[in-house]
Amino acid sequence: MNYLWAFVVGGLICVVGQLLIDYTSLSPARILTGYVVGGVILSAAGLYKPLVDLAGAGASVPLLGFGHLLAQGVRQAVDQCGLPGIFTGGLTAASGGIAASLLFALLAALVGKSRDQN
Amino acid sequence: MKLNPKEYAHMVSRASPPSPAVRDCLWAFFVGGGICLVGEGLRQFFLYWYDASLAGTLTSIGLILLSAIFTTLGWYQKLAAKAGAGTLVPITGFANSVVSPAIEFKAEGWVTGVGAKIFGIAGPVIAYGTAASALWGLLYWLQGKVG
Numbered sequence: 001m002n003y004l005w006a007f008v009v010g011g012l013i014c015v016v017g018q019l020l021i022d023y024t025s026l027s028p029a030r031i032l033t034g035y036v037v038g039g040v041i042l043s044a045a046g047l048y049k050p051l052v053d054l055a056g057a058g059a060s061v062p063l064l065g066f067g068h069l070l071a072q073g074v075r076q077a078v079d080q081c082g083l084p085g086i087f088t089g090g091l092t093a094a095s096g097g098i099a100a101s102l103l104f105a106l107l108a109a110l111v112g113k114s115r116d117q118n
Numbered sequence: 119m120k121l122n123p124k125e126y127a128h129m130v131s132r133a134s135p136p137s138p139a140v141r142d143c144l145w146a147f148f149v150g151g152g153i154c155l156v157g158e159g160l161r162q163f164f165l166y167w168y169d170a171s172l173a174g175t176l177t178s179i180g181l182i183l184l185s186a187i188f189t190t191l192g193w194y195q196k197l198a199a200k201a202g203a204g205t206l207v208p209i210t211g212f213a214n215s216v217v218s219p220a221i222e223f224k225a226e227g228w229v230t231g232v233g234a235k236i237f238g239i240a241g242p243v244i245a246y247g248t249a250a251s252a253l254w255g256l257l258y259w260l261q262g263k264v265g
Contacts (some may be wrong), residue, residue, distance in 0.1 A: 086256050
């Protein structure tokens with residue numbers, strides 16, 4: 001069941017993004033930024049945690065889940081150390097994904113060759 | 119043959135192929151869902167050894183590594199041409215947006231080329247995501263003080 005929900009929920013979140021591409025003139029950068037901020041808002045409203053519990057990676061892998069991770073991290077850090085947590089919690093929780101993206105990008109630049117986008 | 123605009127629109131819709139939007143959405147659904155399915159497989163694997171939080175982080179790192187490899191080989195871009203948001207919205211799309219310019223702008227040097235351009239999309243994503251989460255943290259902290 002885990003896998004089915006991961007597939008269906010993840011797929012539907014992507015369909016919403018596709019509708020934004022097809023029916024608005026939003027660029028990919030704006031859509032990704034919107035998804036992360038949307039994830040923070042959904043998480044703050046308490047709506048995203050139930051979806052992660054249901055769908056696992058189906059909810060945490062789309063960028064909405066990245067926003068949820070930031071919001072959850074800030075919340076936990078504020079619980080632990082009060083106000084300074086609003087600065088430390090978000091990026092601490094998201095650090096693995098950000099660091100991995102940057103490191104693998106630098107490695108890719110070392111070994112990769114530029115090619116036509118077709 | 120005289121047609122009013124409504125009849126003409128009806129004829130056009132019957133003669134044209136099924137909406138590209140429907141086809142785009144099917145691609146986005148199956149490819150995006152498929153990437154999440156791979157993610158769930160990785161997550162269940164990591165859950166054998168680690169707690170949910172670390173397993174989630176390792177899942178992201180695993181998908182980012184796969185995306186970096188596919189992007190370096192030029193395969194991710196080919197899939198993205200068909201799958202649209204299906205390859206954009208998952209964390210693999212974020213990774214692609216970092217890795218792709220890293221390769222592309224090597225010619226402009228390692229600092230102002232690679233080092234700067236990898237943040238073209240990741241920069242706004244991280245900046246506004248962090249700002250939104252800090253704002254929420256402030257509200258949450260105030261709520262704790264008042265309530």
